[in-house]
Amino acid sequence: xxxxxxxxxIQYIGVIASLCFLLFVFHLMxxxxxxxxxxxxWLFFGVAFLFFSVSRTAMDSLSAMIGIAYSPSALxxxxxxxxxxxxxxxxxxxxxxSDKNRDLAQSLALLELRVRELERRDxxxxxxx
Amino acid sequence: MRRPLAIxxxxxxxxxxxxxxxxxxxNAPAVDVLVVNDGSTDATxxxxxxxxxxxxxxxxxxxxxxxxxxxxxxxxxxxxxxxLQFDGDGQHCAAEIAKLVAPIEAGTxxxxxxxxxxxxxxxxxxxxxxxxxxxxxxxxxxxIHQRITDNTSGFRAYNGRAIGLLAREYPHDYPEPxxxxxxxxxxxxxxxxxxxxxxxxxxxxxxxxVRAAYYMVKVLIALFVTVTRAARKERS
Numbered sequence: 457x458x459x460x461x462x463x464x465x466i467q468y469i470g471v472i473a474s475l476c477f478l479l480f481v482f483h484l485m486x487x488x489x490x491x492x493x494x495x496x497x498w499l500f501f502g503v504a505f506l507f508f509s510v511s512r513t514a515m516d517s518l519s520a521m522i523g524i525a526y527s528p529s530a531l532x533x534x535x536x537x538x539x540x541x542x543x544x545x546x547x548x549x550x551x552x553x554s555d556k557n558r559d560l561a562q563s564l565a566l567l568e569l570r571v572r573e574l575e576r577r578d579x580x581x582x583x584x585x
Numbered sequence: 586m587r588r589p590l591a592i593x594x595x596x597x598x599x600x601x602x603x604x605x606x607x608x609x610x611x612n613a614p615a616v617d618v619l620v621v622n623d624g625s626t627d628a629t630x631x632x633x634x635x636x637x638x639x640x641x642x643x644x645x646x647x648x649x650x651x652x653x654x655x656x657x658x659x660x661x662x663x664x665x666x667x668x669l670q671f672d673g674d675g676q677h678c679a680a681e682i683a684k685l686v687a688p689i690e691a692g693t694x695x696x697x698x699x700x701x702x703x704x705x706x707x708x709x710x711x712x713x714x715x716x717x718x719x720x721x722x723x724x725x726x727x728x729i730h731q732r733i734t735d736n737t738s739g740f741r742a743y744n745g746r747a748i749g750l751l752a753r754e755y756p757h758d759y760p761e762p763x764x765x766x767x768x769x770x771x772x773x774x775x776x777x778x779x780x781x782x783x784x785x786x787x788x789x790x791x792x793x794x795v796r797a798a799y800y801m802v803k804v805l806i807a808l809f810v811t812v813t814r815a816a817r818k819e820r821s
Contacts, residue, residue: 558757561643562655565621566662569641 470509478502497545501538508534589686589742590665591616592656594649595673596623599632605675606636612679619659620673623652629673649739650760657743657752668748670741677740681780685742694776696747696768698733699740703779717801721762724805728812729769733777736762740780747773756811762804766811 481498484490490498508515508531519527591609595602602620609618620633624646633640641655653670660668667689671677681699688694702718718737725733739761743751750771756763768775 558647558651558654561645561647562651562658565641565643565655566659569639569659 474506474509497542587666588617589667590660591618591669591671593620593671593673594652595620595629597625597627598673599627599629601675602629602633603636606638608679613682619656621652621655648758650755650757654755657748660748661752666745668743672739676782684778688776689742689744695744695773696775697742698738698777699780700735700777701782702734731775733765736765759800759804763807766808
């Protein structure tokens with residue numbers, strides 16, 4: 457016979473973990489380790505987890521609404537979606553960074569060539585005077 | 586009329602770059618040369634400078650697309666009306682530059698591609714490579730309604746309009762087939778002239794095995810994405 461499971465306990469843990477997560481994100485934003493625009497998705501899903509930890513009925517009714525018989529799998533679905541979205545955001549940011557990086561490298565190289573040519577022209581003029 | 590600019594991308598080509606520059610100086614004396622040193626770790630820049638070329642050195646390796654685009658930006662800044670792409674590994678023949686530039690100066694094309702497959706001297710290649718090239722030809726016909734037999738050729742000439750477009754937007758790795766679609770979608774007229782290319786002095790093509798499969802998939806996806814983009818508005 458399996459011991460009875462205290463289902464309220466996991467709710468407490470969920471609430472505490474979600475709060476810790478939100479606080480951690482907030483701390484990163486305050487200390488400028490995380491730019492506000494990249495924290496929005498994290499905050500959004502942090503709040504969603506907090507909400508579903510507090511209210512068991514919300515989880516159940518959401519599951520019923522989208523046709524999931526076993527409500528914890530709805531939670532997994534949300535978790536998966538959160539990660540997918542955030543990873544796509546990362547790919548977008550990386551692409552934009554690498555484009556800007558390319559632009560910068562090119563501009564730097566072209567400027568360097570101009571400086572070199574100006575210096576050469578300059579030293580040529582010095583030699584004549 | 587100003588001289589054309591030959592853009593020579595070079596990544597670790599210290600053994601080839603001087604003979605490429607000698608070929609250009611001897612067989613295309615009326616062309617300015619810009620070597621784009623793509624973050625080489627060897628003496629490429631020094632050797633090129635010794636040979637009298639203007640050298641622009643990228644601080645990091647950007648790959649062929651980023652290197653060639655640096656040349657387009659230089660051409661745009663300096664008001665060149667004609668630019669050429671000429672490989673730094675000795676594959677292309679400077680004597681054929683005049684053929685590439687002719688349609689541009691005659692005003693019959695905005696971009697000219699030196700094709701290995703239009704001529705009669707039969708470029709030797711593996712069956713897989715030939716199949717890939719034929720596939721690209723079909724894709725080009727489908728997407729931009731122009732017949733391009735050699736869209737992987739890096740021996741090309743461009744007029745000012747094409748330079749303006751490509752200086753602003755040029756694909757990253759394996760850029761040649763994508764650039765064709767990009768130009769086609771932006772209403773540029775692309776012509777081809779037959780050229781012959783030398784066998785590589787050392788080493789095989791960088792595109793083999795798993796990389797060849799990656800190349801095909803990447804390029805095909807890129808082509809279809811490029812074609813769905815709206816043409817860029819021209820700034821004048």
